[in-house]
Amino acid sequence: MLGTNTLPALLRDAAERFGDHPAYVEGDRIVSYAELLRLVEATSEVYVNSGACCGDRIVLWGPNSIDWAVAALAVSYAGGVLVPVNSRYVGAEVADVVERTDAALVVVHDGFLGRDQVRELRDAGVDDQVITPMAGLMSAARTCDGLRHEEVTPDDVADILFTSGTTGRSKGAMSAHRQTIGAARAWAELGGVRQDDRYLVINPFFHSFGYKVGIVVGLVTGATLYPVATFDLDETMRLIEDARITVLPGAPTIYQSLLTAPGRAERDxxxxxxxxxxxxxxxxxxxxxxxxxxPDGLAIDQVVTAFGMTEAVVATMCREGDSAETVATTCGRAIPGMEIAIAEPRSDSGAGELLIRGDYVMLGYLDDAAATAEAIDSDGWLHTGDIGVLDDDGNLTITDRLKDMYISGGFNVYPAEIEQVLARMEGVADVAVIGVPDERMGEVGKAYVVAAPGHTVEPDQVVAFAKERLANFKVPRQVAVVDSLPRNLSGKVLKTELRGG
Incomplete structure (x- = not known):
């Protein structure tokens, strides 16, 4: 008995339990849970007819929408493995994921933000036979009767979410069906999400915060999801008021924007x-x-913070009733099924590398046993690379990073990946990237560039070069052209000196 520990089983259970209750609302379009199942079944038939099914990887590239959710759930329903990619990626970045996963299909929302994504994929060398525009997929599904394909198991890989590493090359974190569902269920229970909730999903579906803590939480609870393709402050306030939105997860900048928004006083x-x-x-x-x-507040009944990562979607979370200071200064306590520890605490503060172990730690990195062994030790502890401290109640506070990763607009950015790209720019002899504070984005990239002998490098040229090859959130906002980079005797760049400069 598989129960509801697989995504297809969970979807069928949601359709039976919640029936005509709205699952998604997008503009004038409303899709019930029963209709969601029918759409997913039909779309899965298109996948299978295209030769993509049992264990095949399907890449999904696009913004939040009902169609995205249907296309994603249909991957599991066809027995495949979902590989979502950032909607802001450029074609070359998506092509790299397609190649590394040996994807049977890449479903693309063509025309998003005025771009020609299909052309970008072709220019990056992706075979036309693999490219499937989202509009064409949905059109084909309308002619299908629907298919209930061979059942997957709870331990089968459900999804591969890519996250960059300090080597500069992204790694694909694999999760089983039971893990994707379990993390969503734990988050929903601690947050108290209910069927009568109306959940505004600003967090991107390609990210675990939007996919697992959004789409899958909907299936678990029966809440109605309102997907948002891009964040627009006025539209967000209008939706909250008109739809009577009750659940709004997001990065701190979302709430800061709401609190300072012109015209907020006129909105309910x-x-x-x-x-x-x-x-x-x-x-x-x-x-x-x-x-x-x-007038100075948002009057939200329950405000909590949480900590997770692609390799472990939810590890800690605050609870209802925690003080404002606990919520603001900590990431809460380990959720059920997970445990946390601090390795080799440093000094009297008790700070050290954060370790995570439990049900929702990834299965491993795709085709990278060495990186998996480096990340997860023989006792099952995931080494996060973050420095943290635990208080007497077990609440976690993140104090620093072992790695050079910084967070820009809610997205993890790894400098090594940017450095690899900028190193290919003609006239660049050396480069290092760090994160620097930014009032709006939290942190943004600053690139220190050394010009090759006989060459001149201008900051705007560096930014333009990066924009052609990287998603916007990875593009450095500041560029300093310097004579040399500080290095130690082994040749490693001393980024602590750059941060102090």
């Missing part, structure tokens, strides 16, 4: 009851204002 945002944030340092005053009633 009182329906909001649950906010879950993280991914960056959260000021205590922000949590207080999110909770506060009156």
């Amino acid at each position: 945002l009182s329906s909001l009851r649950l906010a879950v944030t993280g991914a960056a340092v959260v000021p205590v005053v922000l949590i207080e204002r999110m909770r506060a009633p009156g």
Whole structure:
């Protein structure tokens, strides 16, 4: 008996339990849970007819939409493995994922943000036979009767989410069906998400915060999801007011924008009851204002913070009733099924590398046994590369990073990946990238560039070069042309000196 520990089984269970209750609302379009199942079954038949099924990888490239959710769930329904990629990626970045996963199909939302994504894929060398425009997929599904394909098992790989590493090359974190569902179920239970909730999903579906803590949470709870393709402040406030949105997870910048939005006083945002944030340092005053009633606050009943990563979607989370300071200064306690520890605490502070172990730690990295062994030790502890400390109640505070990763607009950015790209620019002899504070994005990239002898490199040229090859959130916002980079005797760049300069 598989129960509801596979995504197809969970979807069928949701259709039976919630029936005509709305699963998604996007503009004037409303899709019930029963209709969602029918759409997924039909779309899975298109996949199978295209030769993509049992264990095949299907890459999904596009913004949040009902069609994205249908296309994603249909991958599992056809017995395949979902590989979502960032909607802001350029064609070359997606082509790399397609090649490394040996994807049978890449489903693409063509025309997003005025771009020609299909052409970008072709220019990057992706075979036309593999490229499937989202519109064509949905059109083909309308002529299908639907298919219930061979059942997957809870231990089968459900999805591969790519995350960059300090070597500069992304790694594909694999999760089983039971893990994807279990993490979503734990998050939903601790947050108290209910069937009558209306959940505004600003977090991108390609990210675990949007896919597992969005789409899958909907299947678990029966909540109604409102997917948002791009964040627009006025539209967000209108949706909250008109749809009476109750659940709004997101990065701290979302709430800061709402609190300072012109015209907020004219909007009724009182329906909001649950906010879950993280991914960056959260000021205590922000949590207080999110909770506060009156014109200076958002009057959100329950505001909590959480910590997770692609390799372990949810590890810690605050609980209802925690103080504003606990919510703002910590990431909460380990969730059920997970445990955390600090390795070799440094000094009297008790700080050390954060270790995570439990049910929702990834199966491993795709085709990279060495990286998997480096990340997860023989006792099952995932070494996060973050420096943290635990208080007496087991609440986690992240204090530093072992790695050079920084967070820009809620997205993890790994400097080595950017350095690899900029090193290919003509006239660049050496380059190092660090994260620097930014009021709006939290942190942005700053590139230190050394010009090759006989060459001149201008900062705007470096930015333009990066924009052609990297997603926008990875593009350095600042560039300094320097004579040399500080290095130690072994040749490693001393980024601590760059940060102090």
